[in-house]
Amino acid sequence: MKKMALLAATSVIAFLSVNAAQAQTKGGVIDVATIGEPPTLDPMASTADLVGIITQHIFETLYTFDAKWGATPLLAAGLPAISEDGKTYTIPLRTGIKFHDGSVMTAADVVASLERWTRIATRGKQAGEVITGITATDDATVTITLSKPYAPLVALLSLNNAAAIVIPAANAAQDPLESFIGTGPYKLQERVPDQYIQLVRFDDYQSLGGEPNGYGGARNQYLDEIRFVPVPDPSTRIGVAVSGQYDYVDQLPVESFEQVSGGATEPVVLAPFGWPVFMMNTKEGLNADVRVRKAIQAALAPEDMMLAAFGSPDFFSVEAAWYPESFVWHSNEGTDAYKPTGDTEAAKALLAEAGYDGTPLRILTSRQYEFHYKMALVAQAYLEAAGFKVQMDVVEWATLTKNRADPALWDIYITHSPFLPEPSLMGLMSDTSPGWWATDAKHAAVEAFNAESDPARRAQLFVDVQKVIYDEVPGYKVGNFNALAAQSPDLDGVTPAPWPYFWNAYVTAQ
Amino acid sequence: MVRSALNRILGMLVVMALVVTIVFVIVRVTPGDPAAVMLGPDATPADIESLRERLGLNASIPEQFAVYVGGIMRGDFGQSIFLNMPVTEALLQRTEPTFFLTIFSLLIATLIALPVGILSAYWRGSIFDQAATTLAMFAASIPSFWLGLVLMQVFAVQLGWFDASGYGGPGASFAERMRHLVLPAVTLGLISSALITRFTRASMLDVLNDDYVRTARSKGMSEPRVVVRHALKNALIPILTVIGLTAALLISGAIVTETVYGLPGVGSLIVSAVLRRDYPLIQGALLVVAGLYVLVNFIIDMLYLAIDPRVRY
Numbered sequence: 001m002k003k004m005a006l007l008a009a010t011s012v013i014a015f016l017s018v019n020a021a022q023a024q025t026k027g028g029v030i031d032v033a034t035i036g037e038p039p040t041l042d043p044m045a046s047t048a049d050l051v052g053i054i055t056q057h058i059f060e061t062l063y064t065f066d067a068k069w070g071a072t073p074l075l076a077a078g079l080p081a082i083s084e085d086g087k088t089y090t091i092p093l094r095t096g097i098k099f100h101d102g103s104v105m106t107a108a109d110v111v112a113s114l115e116r117w118t119r120i121a122t123r124g125k126q127a128g129e130v131i132t133g134i135t136a137t138d139d140a141t142v143t144i145t146l147s148k149p150y151a152p153l154v155a156l157l158s159l160n161n162a163a164a165i166v167i168p169a170a171n172a173a174q175d176p177l178e179s180f181i182g183t184g185p186y187k188l189q190e191r192v193p194d195q196y197i198q199l200v201r202f203d204d205y206q207s208l209g210g211e212p213n214g215y216g217g218a219r220n221q222y223l224d225e226i227r228f229v230p231v232p233d234p235s236t237r238i239g240v241a242v243s244g245q246y247d248y249v250d251q252l253p254v255e256s257f258e259q260v261s262g263g264a265t266e267p268v269v270l271a272p273f274g275w276p277v278f279m280m281n282t283k284e285g286l287n288a289d290v291r292v293r294k295a296i297q298a299a300l301a302p303e304d305m306m307l308a309a310f311g312s313p314d315f316f317s318v319e320a321a322w323y324p325e326s327f328v329w330h331s332n333e334g335t336d337a338y339k340p341t342g343d344t345e346a347a348k349a350l351l352a353e354a355g356y357d358g359t360p361l362r363i364l365t366s367r368q369y370e371f372h373y374k375m376a377l378v379a380q381a382y383l384e385a386a387g388f389k390v391q392m393d394v395v396e397w398a399t400l401t402k403n404r405a406d407p408a409l410w411d412i413y414i415t416h417s418p419f420l421p422e423p424s425l426m427g428l429m430s431d432t433s434p435g436w437w438a439t440d441a442k443h444a445a446v447e448a449f450n451a452e453s454d455p456a457r458r459a460q461l462f463v464d465v466q467k468v469i470y471d472e473v474p475g476y477k478v479g480n481f482n483a484l485a486a487q488s489p490d491l492d493g494v495t496p497a498p499w500p501y502f503w504n505a506y507v508t509a510q
Numbered sequence: 511m512v513r514s515a516l517n518r519i520l521g522m523l524v525v526m527a528l529v530v531t532i533v534f535v536i537v538r539v540t541p542g543d544p545a546a547v548m549l550g551p552d553a554t555p556a557d558i559e560s561l562r563e564r565l566g567l568n569a570s571i572p573e574q575f576a577v578y579v580g581g582i583m584r585g586d587f588g589q590s591i592f593l594n595m596p597v598t599e600a601l602l603q604r605t606e607p608t609f610f611l612t613i614f615s616l617l618i619a620t621l622i623a624l625p626v627g628i629l630s631a632y633w634r635g636s637i638f639d640q641a642a643t644t645l646a647m648f649a650a651s652i653p654s655f656w657l658g659l660v661l662m663q664v665f666a667v668q669l670g671w672f673d674a675s676g677y678g679g680p681g682a683s684f685a686e687r688m689r690h691l692v693l694p695a696v697t698l699g700l701i702s703s704a705l706i707t708r709f710t711r712a713s714m715l716d717v718l719n720d721d722y723v724r725t726a727r728s729k730g731m732s733e734p735r736v737v738v739r740h741a742l743k744n745a746l747i748p749i750l751t752v753i754g755l756t757a758a759l760l761i762s763g764a765i766v767t768e769t770v771y772g773l774p775g776v777g778s779l780i781v782s783a784v785l786r787r788d789y790p791l792i793q794g795a796l797l798v799v800a801g802l803y804v805l806v807n808f809i810i811d812m813l814y815l816a817i818d819p820r821v822r823y
Contacts, residue, residue, distance in 0.1 A: 047550030398542030
């Protein structure tokens with residue numbers, strides 16, 4: 001039964017994308033149930049997915065991602081011209097683009113916005129380390145100069161969280177942002193915290209021509225209004241999905257699939273959605289020893305961990321490659337150390353070699369995401385079988401985000417993420433993110449990867465990065481998991497995506 | 511009377527000063543960091559540090575306390591870190607659903623509890639009494655989130671009579687907004703009715719055996735008149751106390767119910783403030799709730815004085 005329903009859900013998606021070109025009608029208001037109230041509506045100021053999901057309708061970036069996760073122009077008129085030495089990016093801008101306040105976007109706005117981005121956004125600061133200048137060459141061209149070649153730049157400019165949004169230069173000094181004026185297809189009408197965020201169609205929006213292509217291509221404004229309503233309780237989200245109170249319900253627990261199938265909205269499965277990761281503290285404590293980390297890698301049994309976490313193989317897959325097949329970054333090379341059912345004997349040998357003295361291995365996790373906790377419980381059993389003493393530090397999420405910044409407090413912490421379109425965005429690629437992985441082998445692989453601008457060669461270079469990850473175990477990717485949402489049968493044109501968007505969506509019956 | 515009132519007010523001030531201090535300390539010793547929550551999962555430690563600086567979280571604890579107390583003296587509860595608005599304004603925005611939810615729940619609770627409690631006492635030991643006592647026991651033990659989800663499942667999801675979540679969209683009329691309060695009010699009303707029922711029954715039992723009730727009966731007064739005019743009037747003090755305390759409890763006890771039903775009230779504001787470590791907002795909200803408790807207690811005390819001339823503080 002579940003298999004059938006899942007098949008039906010997946011085919012609904014296929015049907016939707018085929019039919020997208022037909023029968024769109026203008027008009028209608030949709031209510032979208034989200035997981036809560038966003039901490040801010042300034043997408044530069046936060047890396048939270050929820051912030052990106054809502055604000056990507058209001059603000060736009062120079063580039064965005066197409067259906068195959070390649071960068072594609074949005075406010076830029078084309079991909080950047082990159083100089084021979086890889087240090088100068090010349091970006092042509094679209095002209096005549098209007099902000100929600102009626103003013104016209106110029107190169108000066110873009111420069112001021114990008115400077116703000118390098119000043120306050122987490123990802124902007126990351127790029128800012130190599131950016132030496134952002135200048136307006138003329139009214140419709142911006143030039144970015146770098147101290148060394150940095151290939152992830154275009155991907156960073158495309159992402160919707162800690163995003164390089166373009167805002168009027170006059171607002172660029174605001175921190176926190178107070179005027180939510182962007183160029184997006186929908187503009188902010190009203191925000192009542194914890195009640196709704198109301199977006200209405202921006203009539204002067206200029207969509208790119210052609211067909212929609214992922215986040216790129218045409219952005220059609222069929223809907224009059226989009227309202228994001230926080231429904232923080234997961235059981236309530238299941239309830240509203242079954243009752244059909246909202247047109248789209250984001251982030252349902254996957255185990256509610258059958259319950260939702262029987263209700264007024266249809267389940268939408270995004271498979272695969274992302275990875276759960278065990279991050280290792282390479283700086284202090286037990287896991288500073290790579291042999292201990294390798295012992296953990298051998299001991300863990302992802303098949304059982306994923307099954308405990310997600311309930312049915314319909315909702316996850318066990319895969320060693322960091323990226324699934326749908327990404328250019330996919331490769332199985334160098335992943336032999338990943339054992340679906342674990343290798344307790346190998347783990348024991350590695351542990352003996354490391355001279356393990358019985359110090360408890362501290363796993364920092366929370367029950368904010370129940371699947372983190374369930375994975376931790378199974379991991380504990382396998383680690384103990386291999387001879388580890390395990391200490392579970394189960395705290396609530398805000399405490400976890402604080403404690404993980406202190407290397408004295410943990411050995412492993414559990415997190416997850418949607419598949420990030422650009423591997424450089426992964427936490428462990430940065431030397432300073434919790435885990436503090438910084439070795440010569442890493443730097444050699446990552447620097448080669450970051451310096452190469454040719455997409456095909458970059459994919460090959462990522463294989464080397466993946467090999468080093470398996471070799472030095474700064475983190476352990478458990479597998480791929482799916483995401484579940486629900487949508488009204490009257491709502492069409494929504495493409496399943498890790499950060500759902502509702503331009504191009506339309507209602508068929510009103 | 512005036513002297514008693516002044517004594518009580520003095521006591522209230524001491525309690526509030528203690529609340530201010532305790533809340534401040536609890537909030538600071540709880541681990542977690544508003545800056546880390548705000549910046550999202552991929553923020554770097556350097557980003558978090560600079561935001562902490564901007565939010566004034568790097569000042570010493572006594573310094574922060576001085577600023578905080580100084581603000582309260584001037585009626586300034588500070589600025590919510592996440593909502594980017596004054597705490598008083600954030601709280602005022604959320605009073606409507608919480609206020610009406612409290613009124614409706616109390617109304618439902620009282621309308622159930624008073625008749626049931628009185629009849630239980632009157633027919634002590636009867637099947638009605640036993641059934642009512644058992645049900646009250648049962649209702650008192652139900653967790654509110656569970657009852658909330660069950661009512662939602664039946665009346666919102668299955669029958670579709672009400673919305674399961676929210677408080678209406680832009681331009682929702684007052685009637686529409688109140689409609690969203692029906693299920694949460696029934697949830698809280700049913701649960702609170704248990705305690706009031708038990709107090710009513712116990713209090714009535716006490717007075718029904720008193721001499722003046724027997725006297726009233728022997729004068730040939732009708733039974734309803736005996737029960738309502740003579741017995742209930744004298745049994746009212748403890749009942750009033752428990753109703754008042756329930757009202758205070760509902761203001762904060764609605765925390766779970768408001769979250770389950772996605773209501774933008776004071777309770778859900780407290781939950782999100784705690785999860786985000788929005789220190790000024792947690793402090794302000796807890797202070798208001800504690801203040802209401804103290805105020806309700808004060809009003810009850812004053813009512814005692816009015817109802818029973820023998821009472822002195």
